[in-house]
Amino acid sequence: MTAITSRRNASQPAPRMGGRRRRSTGGSIALYAALVALLVVFLFPLAWAVASSFKPRGDIFSSTSLIPVPATLDNYSRLLSTQPFWGWFGISVGVAVIATAVSVFVCALAGYAFAKFRFAGKRVLFTVMFSSLSIPFAVILVPLFILVVKSHLSNPWFALIVPWVAPAFGIFMMQQYIVQSVPDEIIEAGRIDGNTEFQIFRRIVLPLLRPSLGALAVWSFLQSYNSFMWPLVLVSNSDQYTLPVGLNTLFQAENRAFDLVLAGAVLASVPTVLVFLLLRKQLLEGLSAGAVKG
Structure with a gap:
């Protein structure tokens, strides 16, 4: 009986670890993608505020660009002086x-x-x-x-x-x-x-x-x-x-x-x-x- 049992076990296919690893890798990628998306959602308003603080008043709402062109320190100087x-x-x-x-x-x-x-x-x-x-x-x-x-x-x-x-x-x-x-x-x-x-x-x-x-x-x-x-x-x-x-x-x-x-x-x-x-x-x-x- 031991020989027959060993033959049956030998004939059964070994569990595939590759599928589990692929699922684990896919879950990790999805998790990191969700975290990056949340990070962008939370940081974008702060980045926009910092960029807009260097823009003239007329350009603040005319564009959502995070690169102020032209950049100016006039907002800070007027705030601190007035x-x-x-x-x-x-x-x-x-x-x-x-x-x-x-x-x-x-x-x-x-x-x-x-x-x-x-x-x-x-x-x-x-x-x-x-x-x-x-x-x-x-x-x-x-x-x-x-x-x-x-x-x-x-x-x-x-x-x-x-x-x-x-x-x-x-x-x-x-x-x-x-x-x-x-x-x-x-x-x-x-x-x-x-x-x-x-x-x-x-x-x-x-x-x-x-x-x-x-x-x-x-x-x-x-x-x-x-x-x-x-x-x-x-x-x-x-x-x-x-x-x-x-x-x-x-x-x-x-x-x-x-x-x-x-x-x-x-x-x-x-x-x-x-x-x-x-x-x-x-x-x-x-x-x-x-x-x-x-």
């Missing part, structure tokens, strides 16, 4: 940097408390905090404005930072990451060594949160830097506008200064690109960790 652009730029960057630093620290501290401490009302507080994610910012815009004004805290450098100090999304993100990535044994070891709770947080917990802190920093910076509604309601002096509000005033002008708006938008995108380049490693590590552990 508008307080650098003041808007400085306020936006300064507010975003301060708000990001404070937000990352507060969210990490609050997330650590929710993840590793037991206290009365913990579930209620966490439920209220988490439920606030479903409330649009426009709903609390007027009450927040009245609260800031009544408290005599309407100084732009302070008031512009208030909404981004302790975002619910950041606290929830830190709480989840700490639960998954910080073992209780490490914290107990720190307590046995005589460290205070804040020392444990600063020396042990924070270094372990580096990937998630980078991801949260990118998110916080973009939220604060791109904020439009809150500065629009809060600030009335044009010299204290943030970049989104300032560029909107150019767009709302009677002559529709698209050339100045495009030049300002290109310059305004520089900080966001730099933040991504500086924190891309931590951002990717944080996203990867969340995908593996979540």
Whole structure:
């Protein structure tokens, strides 16, 4: 029987690997083609904006060419000479940097408390905090404005930072990451060594949160830097506008200064690109960790 079985097996054709390889290669080509198409779709508006910022106003909508002919720096020179652009730029960057630093620290501290401490009302507080994610910012815009004004805290450098100090999304993100990535044994070891709770947080917990802190920093910076509604309601002096509000005033002008708006938008995108380049490693590590552990 063994000989007969071996003959039958020998007579059966071997599985063809070439078909599987061809299907795998075809699937990879289709995937890369789809990714390239999406990349073109996302990058074309940015490339068009950069190219159009070097065109005269009359040529911006007359052609979709990505090569400005003739190229001119007049849009940038008029923007910087006729508008307080650098003041808007400085306020936006300064507010975003301060708000990001404070937000990352507060969210990490609050997330650590929710993840590793037991206290009365913990579930209620966490439920209220988490439920606030479903409330649009426009709903609390007027009450927040009245609260800031009544408290005599309407100084732009302070008031512009208030909404981004302790975002619910950041606290929830830190709480989840700490639960998954910080073992209780490490914290107990720190307590046995005589460290205070804040020392444990600063020396042990924070270094372990580096990937998630980078991801949260990118998110916080973009939220604060791109904020439009809150500065629009809060600030009335044009010299204290943030970049989104300032560029909107150019767009709302009677002559529709698209050339100045495009030049300002290109310059305004520089900080966001730099933040991504500086924190891309931590951002990717944080996203990867969340995908593996979540």
